[in-house]
Amino acid sequence: MTRTVYVNGEYLPETEAKVSIFDRAFLMADGVYEVTSVLDGKLIDFAGHAKRLERSLNELDMRKPDCFDDLLEIHRELVRLNDIDEGLVYLQITRGAPGDRDFAFPPEDTAPTVVLFTQNKPGLADSPAAKTGMKIISVDDLRWGRRDIKTVQLLYPSLGKMMAKKAGADDAWMVQDGFVTEGTSNNAYFIKGNKIVTRALSNDILHGITRAAVLRFAREAQMEVEERNFTIAEAQAADEAFITSASAFVMPVVEIDGVALGDGTPGKRVARLREIYLDESRKAAV
Structure with a gap:
């Protein structure tokens, strides 16, 4: 067609x-x-x-x-x-x-x-990856300095996705000065206890529309949100991790640089966040 x-x-x-x-x-x-x-x-x-x-x-x-x-x-x-x-x-x-x-x-x-x-x-909305989770590798963040502007300069994110593919993973998180900035086309998070950690808004990351909604819903669900720099090692030691984007919504991450999170399967908190996001977004859709 x-x-x-x-x-x-x-x-x-x-x-x-x-x-x-x-x-x-x-x-x-x-x-x-x-x-x-x-x-x-x-x-x-x-x-x-x-x-x-x-x-x-x-x-x-x-x-x-x-x-x-x-x-x-x-x-x-x-x-x-x-x-x-x-x-x-x-x-x-x-x-x-x-x-x-x-x-x-x-x-x-x-x-x-x-x-x-x-x-x-x-x-x-019923992606199989939401049930199995994603495998992530880390790559150096070599992009220009204004990532808060959603430009069509997508060559390096594309290269990052190909690096992940060659490594047998699903996507890559980019790292600058030792700290995770974001995924190749998504925002990055981990959960420890009842706390969600994600990088704070700045010129270093895209100000995700899905990110804003998910963090709002998380706070309404009585989860703590901490916006700060974090390392790959912190994320590897977390209970759960996930990404958000307009096309993936809320997607669990189960492995980072070869290290499995928990038992290597999607956790309950991420699954619940995805469910809340989809339910609330459908209600507000135009």
């Missing part, structure tokens, strides 16, 4: 969608993006994603597209046109295609490029 995608104001078959070879995202990785999950045909945490998108645009001094205020309806229309019950909507905004390659920003009146497409993922 050919998907319908959105490109610069038009809904098109994916086979007819085109973007200029001079687009700044293609030449300079000069673009930002968001991924919003779809459950039961509705969007999860859309308001949070829209707010973070606006922040990313502002941080890069990138022009807001004319369609910005219509993004919710565009997302909904793509979900409808592609009959998505469970899946994802990917949105990318770039600084546009000024007509030639230049390191300097294009004129301010250059129209941004706006692209959206869906990914159909039946069973997204």
